[in-house]
Amino acid sequence: MPVFFFRSRRFLVFFALTVSFLSTAPAGYGSGELPMRTVFRGQSVFDRLVTQAQRENWRALSIGDRTARVGVALMGTPYRGFTLEIDDRIEAPSANLEGVDCWTFYEISLGFARMLRAKDGPYTPADLLRMVELDRYRHGQCTGEYLSRMHFLEDLFADNEKRGLLTNITPRLPGAERMEHRDIHEMTTMWKHYRYLRSNPSLLPEMAQIQARVSDMTVYHVPKNRVANAEPYLRNGDIIAVTSRDTSGYTSHVGLAYRDSLGVLRFMHASSRYRKVVLDDRLSAYLADKSDDAGIMVARPEDVPGRATAER
Numbered sequence: 001m002p003v004f005f006f007r008s009r010r011f012l013v014f015f016a017l018t019v020s021f022l023s024t025a026p027a028g029y030g031s032g033e034l035p036m037r038t039v040f041r042g043q044s045v046f047d048r049l050v051t052q053a054q055r056e057n058w059r060a061l062s063i064g065d066r067t068a069r070v071g072v073a074l075m076g077t078p079y080r081g082f083t084l085e086i087d088d089r090i091e092a093p094s095a096n097l098e099g100v101d102c103w104t105f106y107e108i109s110l111g112f113a114r115m116l117r118a119k120d121g122p123y124t125p126a127d128l129l130r131m132v133e134l135d136r137y138r139h140g141q142c143t144g145e146y147l148s149r150m151h152f153l154e155d156l157f158a159d160n161e162k163r164g165l166l167t168n169i170t171p172r173l174p175g176a177e178r179m180e181h182r183d184i185h186e187m188t189t190m191w192k193h194y195r196y197l198r199s200n201p202s203l204l205p206e207m208a209q210i211q212a213r214v215s216d217m218t219v220y221h222v223p224k225n226r227v228a229n230a231e232p233y234l235r236n237g238d239i240i241a242v243t244s245r246d247t248s249g250y251t252s253h254v255g256l257a258y259r260d261s262l263g264v265l266r267f268m269h270a271s272s273r274y275r276k277v278v279l280d281d282r283l284s285a286y287l288a289d290k291s292d293d294a295g296i297m298v299a300r301p302e303d304v305p306g307r308a309t310a311e312r
Contacts, residue, residue, distance in 0.1 A: 033144065034092045040125045042097025049073055049097075049112060050123050059116045063303045064237030066113035071237075071256050071268050072279070074100070074109060079275045084149075088199040091146045093133035095125070102254050103153075105270035105277055106239055107135055109256060110301055113237070118304045134304065135160060146196040147206055151187060152214045153241045153251045157299045166239070166299045168220075173233055173298065175226030179219045179243065182250050184211040219250050223295040224287040231265040231283060234298060240267060240283065241297040242290075251297065257283065 052073060053059065058066050080099025086092065095108055111131035115123060118131065134140045137148050138159055150156040160166045170176055188208045191197040197204065221243040222230050234240075234257045242253040255269025258279060267280045280286050287293050 039094040045097035067237035085195040228284040239299040
């Protein structure tokens with residue numbers, strides 16, 4: 001194993017864990033529990049992205065520019081909900097490149113971008129699934145159980161930040177303020193709408209505990225009437241979580257920041273309105289048009305620690 005030097009012990013320990021992680025298949029697939037045809041769809045899209053990434057040398061870009069480049073390449077992908085509901089009992093890292101919702105669009109874009117640096121090619125869908133697992137599941141590991149998946153963006157941001165995968169830059173943006181306490185209960189109240197909970201109602205007490213813990217988190221956002229002043233501080237590939245006025249939750253939507261050729265900071269997302277991935281208006285203008293939106297949280301992604309990063 002080559003020797004690398006890092007600025008902190010945390011990154012040294014994390015690198016050792018990452019090497020081990022990348023050498024094994026994600027929990028829940030590859031062991032005969034769920035076949036690849038169940039956990040992954042879109043081989044032709046994946047191959048197209050790999051070809052384009054290699055031709056245009058995306059690997060040399062910063063993680064933010066790399067993520068944005070993948071997002072642009074996925075524009076026009078159909079909007080499709082419930083693509084993570086793939087089994088009644090077994091939870092597994094999965095990706096569907098043929099149809100995405102707002103969450104899977106950002107995580108596939110980011111996962112693909114990280115994959116380009118996490119290992120040397122050739123790349124396979126299994127490599128993408130490893131990156132998805134690292135982001136989507138608590139402590140970066142899918143246990144095969146539904147509750148190892150994080151279901152709330154504010155929870156995911158906190159977990160990923162502890163592991164050096166992103167920085168929640170929201171509190172230091174101009175105009176940021178703490179959000180009022182929320183009473184999150186949707187998944188236990190509407191549990192029959194969730195395939196895994198409907199099939200496994202014994203999970204409801206633990207899900208209620210997770211909701212209570214997330215409800216009590218300290219969460220900051222930038223109110224939408226202040227977002228225009230924060231836009232100059234945002235970069236390509238920043239994860240933009242849209243916060244909600246509804247006091248039953250902190251966030252309601254997510255996408256990526258994209259600065260266009262004129263320097264305008266725009267919102268790129270999988271839109272249920274347009275039924276596809278689109279590059280939408282200037283971020284502040286997009287929010288101003290939505291009465292239910294309260295503002296934004298912003299997370300700045302990092303590459304998997306242990307690999308060299310591009311100049312920023």
